[in-house]
Amino acid sequence: MKITHPHLNSMLNSYKKTAVEGKKNQQQSTGVQKRDKSMISQQGKLYQTAAKALKETSQVREERVEAVKKQVEAGTYNVSGKEIAEKIMTKGIDELI
DSSP states (O other): OOOOOTTHHHHHHHHHHHHHHHHHHHHHHHSSOOOOOOOOOHHHHHHHHHHHHHHHSOSSOHHHHHHHHHHHHHTOOOOOHHHHHHHHHHHHHHHHO
């Protein structure tokens, strides 16, 4: 589907011409082409710092994993059925919410 307007091309050309002339005038008057600037808010900087710290931290508690591995290898790792059921229920409720 093509949407047209009888004066659309002339309006676009006029806009382009004005934009180009504005840039030329700006460069001629200052002699230097201005560049866009971007600034990061304080909240954005805080977010970047937090994201960087999060990437640097490990998601796995390595000490706990090693301790469980040793218990499994030694045959002393025991978890009660009640604890397993509680974790299953907690996960199920969390997914529903």
